[in-house]
Amino acid sequence: MAATALNIPHGFKCSEISTALTLALGLSFAPLAMANDNEQTQIERILVHGEQSICRNALGSADALLKDQGVDFSEAGGVSALPVLNGMMGDRIKVLVDGADITASCANQMNPPLSYVSANQINSVEVVAGVSPVSAGGDNIAGVIKVNSLNPKFTDSENLSFESGEISSGYRSTSDSLLLGAKAGIASKNVSLSYQGAYEDANSYHDGNGDKVLDTLYRAQNHALTAAWRDEKQQLAVKLTHQAIPFQGFPNQYMDMTDNKSYGALVRYLRDLENDGEFSAQLNWHSVKHEMGFFTPEKTGKMPMNTEGSDYSYQLHWRLTMGDDSTLLLGQEYYSYQLDDIWPAVPGTMMAPNDYININDGERRRAAVYGEWQQNLNPLWWLSAGVRYEYVTTDTGEVQAYSNMPMMGMPNVDAEAAKAFNAMDRSRDDNLIDATLLARYQLSAKQQLEFGLARKNRAPNLYERYSWGRGVMATTMIGWYGDGNGYVGNPDLKPETAHTLSAAYKFNGDAWQFSTTAWYSAVTDYIDAEVIGSFNRTSTPAGKRNILKFTNEDANLYGAKFSALYLLADTDSGKWQMLGKLNITRGERDEGNEPLYQIKPLQTELALSHQLGDWENRLAWQWVATKDRVDDRRLENETSSYSLLNLSSSIKWQELSLTFAINNLFDTYYELPLGGVSIAEFKADSSNGFSQVAGSGRSFELGASYRF
Structure with a gap:
């Protein structure tokens, strides 16, 4: 089950892997991590191993392991940021956790797939931006992120014995965060049993001016139990997961998470077909109960929202050796998602007497088949071609508004919308x-x-299809953009279709490594939004927000990534390397060339790294340009350019690893280009309108890990 990894120089840290090495056009996933032993038949892909000593202290969310792989994030809660690839966010990216497709069960996508796994649980991550092979997954136009935490370990002994264990802890000063992690496993030649767990508790962080960024506090824990059995030709693994988030603040949403409990189960079977290839089968189940409301004085209110979602799926994959240096990948997959989204009545308010039924017995089902051919034409050329077909059905039951009566002498727009929706x-x-x-x-x-x-x-x-409410309160509960606007669904939306072209060049020399990638995507029926109304809860123009309806439009996105690594010296004083990166993305609608929402401006990074034995150091300077191309429909804010200096050091002594870092060394104040607006700040003081969410100020970070 080997996987082809990029040629990372010895001592090269996870945080130094270049975003420009996202060779989107040539990267290839093997279904469920199946790989051909002949490495010449596989194109390279981004693969980052969490078990490397340089990454062992990783705690908290998976974001840190992905940001340096070309993945940006649309800020949200502390463990629930939404990934962005090639300027596209959220569901446009297929995120697979151990091969399972988990759906965000929330009108604000507060529980996206990556929120269900912690960094210390991750064995490896793979990122394919843009042109992802059909075997990597469907129902996406931006790319695939594959997170692997299922990694059974066996020994040579016939008897079960303790295999390994690890405890980790961390601290971040800017949010007074405490992070804990634990792993333990017992194994024999044929049996493996293991546990992985993580806990994180954080207060709201402070910005570069020393001011608290309101409503950024959270607490989360994840647990996983894995049991596996194998013989010479096959392997069977079962994994059980549980997550509990009792609270998580979302500064750029009108609501907060007040509870999120999930349970999951996965069964994976792998079989070696000897000279014919490999076969894998997987069953997945994931269920979540999600509650929104208010829990902190930093953003007050009274409005409960309850969501229940369940994912069921299976995947059957074959890798068949066809001879003549060719391989055939075949797959058949099925996914079923069920959703109920109900907002309980609040007696004595306008949110009564009925429960507001937003999504009633919603269903989204996908059936897929694919075939992919990989061929070594000669020692110089490698080709892969694939076709995937998916049949997707959606449906939902009847809904109801809080009340069918006129509101303060005015027509009840939600009641009228519910009536039309039900008909x-x-x-x-x-x-x-x-x-x-x-x-x-x-x-x-x-x-x-x-x-x-x-x-x-x-x-x-x-939610894009069936969010039916038309009132200000109802619409502002919909949307995962963090823009303070309200959204209305559209049952007649068409699927998005992206035609993407990519080209890349890579040089890998003794002292120099260089990579550049350019890509272009023309998206037909891009799901955007049109303005159908506006509202203002204040007496000043700065309080204006829009009501938007999801609609199809054509759009173009394009960009380039550059990366260079130079070996300065490798002497008795250690290995010294210099890394430079540059990333630029543009996105605009065909009509009027209007900018798309949340396109990150030009960003660069220059880093100096040093390694002397088990002691590693890094000094990195990051610069992000002014964001002046903004989406006027969503009233997106412009942001100023900024630069940050980050310092980190780590050392390993026997089985103990220690890390120390100072992020934002000069305590610079800056606003997050993809952070959205601070609704928490607006509710505290609406006189300044909807300001952009600020980034974190200087933070002293400590980490320790002990393996036994």
């Missing part, structure tokens, strides 16, 4: 056809060219 045929079906063509040409032993072309599709999610 319509709500069943929809979509046919998605993905096709990818990938090629790699070896210019020389040190140089490589890669090309990719893809057609990718994504069907609308349940």
